[in-house]
Amino acid sequence: MENWGNDVGVTTRTLGTSGVAVTTLGFGGATLGGVGDRVSEKEADDVLHSAFAGGIRYFDTAPLYGHGLSEKRVGRTLSALPRDDFVLSSKIGRLLVPQDEGERYKGMRDTEPFAIRYDYSYDAVRRSFDSSLERLGLDRIDVLLCHDIDVWTHGDAQPDIFDIAINGALPALQDLREQGVVRAIGLGVNEWEVCVRVLDVIDVDCFLLAGRFTLLEQTPLDEMLPRCLTDDVSVIIGGPYNSGLLANTERRRATYDYKPAPDHLWDKAQRIREVCANHSVDMRAAA
Numbered sequence: 001m002e003n004w005g006n007d008v009g010v011t012t013r014t015l016g017t018s019g020v021a022v023t024t025l026g027f028g029g030a031t032l033g034g035v036g037d038r039v040s041e042k043e044a045d046d047v048l049h050s051a052f053a054g055g056i057r058y059f060d061t062a063p064l065y066g067h068g069l070s071e072k073r074v075g076r077t078l079s080a081l082p083r084d085d086f087v088l089s090s091k092i093g094r095l096l097v098p099q100d101e102g103e104r105y106k107g108m109r110d111t112e113p114f115a116i117r118y119d120y121s122y123d124a125v126r127r128s129f130d131s132s133l134e135r136l137g138l139d140r141i142d143v144l145l146c147h148d149i150d151v152w153t154h155g156d157a158q159p160d161i162f163d164i165a166i167n168g169a170l171p172a173l174q175d176l177r178e179q180g181v182v183r184a185i186g187l188g189v190n191e192w193e194v195c196v197r198v199l200d201v202i203d204v205d206c207f208l209l210a211g212r213f214t215l216l217e218q219t220p221l222d223e224m225l226p227r228c229l230t231d232d233v234s235v236i237i238g239g240p241y242n243s244g245l246l247a248n249t250e251r252r253r254a255t256y257d258y259k260p261a262p263d264h265l266w267d268k269a270q271r272i273r274e275v276c277a278n279h280s281v282d283m284r285a286a287a
Contacts (some may be wrong), residue, residue: 001120010023010024010025010055010193011023012033013286014266015036015143015184015186015205015206015234015236016206016232016234017205018206019185020087020142020143022087022236023055026056026060027056028238029065029071030062030065032044032061032070032073033061033064033065033069034069034110034111034221035065035107035258036109036244036255037109038109045076046159048077048078048150048228049077052078052081055069055250058086059086059087059089059130060088060090060208060236060238061088062091063095063128063131064091064094064147064148065088066110066111066112067108067113067114067115067116068114069110069112071090071132072136072137074088075135075138076137079136079137079138084171088141089132089141089142089144089145090132090143090145091144091145091147091188092120092125092128092132092144092145092147092169092172093120093127093147093148093165093169094117094118094128094144094147095116095128095131096115096131097115098114099113099115100204101117101155102114102116102117104116107258109216118154120149120164120165120169121169122169122171122172123172124168125168125169125172125176126172129181129182137138139168141182142182142183143186143206144185145185145186145187145206146165146170146174146185146187148189148190149161149169150191151191151194152189152190152191153189156208170182170185170201170202175183177205185205186205186206186208188202188207188238189207189210190239191211192212192223195209195224195228196223199233203244205233205234206234206236207228207236208236209224209237209238211242211243212234213237214240215240215283215286215287216242216245218263220235240287241284241287242255243257243258244261244267245261245269246269246284246287247287254266
């Protein structure tokens with residue numbers, strides 16, 4: 001596909017005080033790593049082309065997604081563009097290692113032949129960053145996020161993980177920003193509470209918060225969002241469909257937080273769907 005489309009005038013917003021301007025609609029690269037289902041190389045290439053042609057100029061990926069597959073696909077397609085025509089974010093916190101030296105993430109249907117090892121130390125940040133650049137085949141990553149330091153990911157081990165990240169990974173991100181290696185830093189997480197804790201100790205530009213501010217739930221509304229407004233920290237809403245519940249019309253396919261959706265949330269989603277239909281709005285568009 002040679003026609004990338006033209007600048008269609010999509011609105012942009014700046015991430016905190018970083019000067020990094022992103023389109024208000026971005027592209028999340030998790031599905032390019034087989035989250036939910038397998039995606040062919042052609043499908044991955046086509047959807048990235050379509051996103052750009054539709055005006056999207058912000059693309060997010062991570063080593064976790066397909067154990068490097070998403071980064072490779074994003075980089076392979078976007079490398080055909082002038083680098084200043086888009087903003088790219090990736091993440092640190094997981095190193096890709098030989099399969100016998102880590103764990104496989106079972107939520108991926110299509111992965112590269114690597115395993116995952118958590119590492120939120122200072123030195124691991126640069127190793128992860130350099131490896132991401134190599135997989136992407138690009139000369140820079142604009143926004144670098146510390147990935148999944150929440151209870152949702154680590155359970156009872158989260159307090160220790162948080163301490164390691166606060167004293168290791170996050171200072172490393174600050175140093176990369178100060179050196180001009182990346183332009184903006186923050187977190188990519190599934191829980192808002194850890195974002196508030198980070199605001200108390202680290203100067204960040206943005207949070208990519210998945211699944212917690214949607215049509216279905218707005219738990220960050222009272223505490224996190226006012227704090228971010230005061231501190232001039234941007235919030236990027238990830239997972240606006242709650243991993244599928246707000247997009248699927250078939251009960252058997254509906255997921256919430258990447259697992260089969262419970263009945264009470266399915267029922268709530270259908271009530272939201274009815275409200276949208278009464279106003280002739282597709283719930284997916286509203287989400």
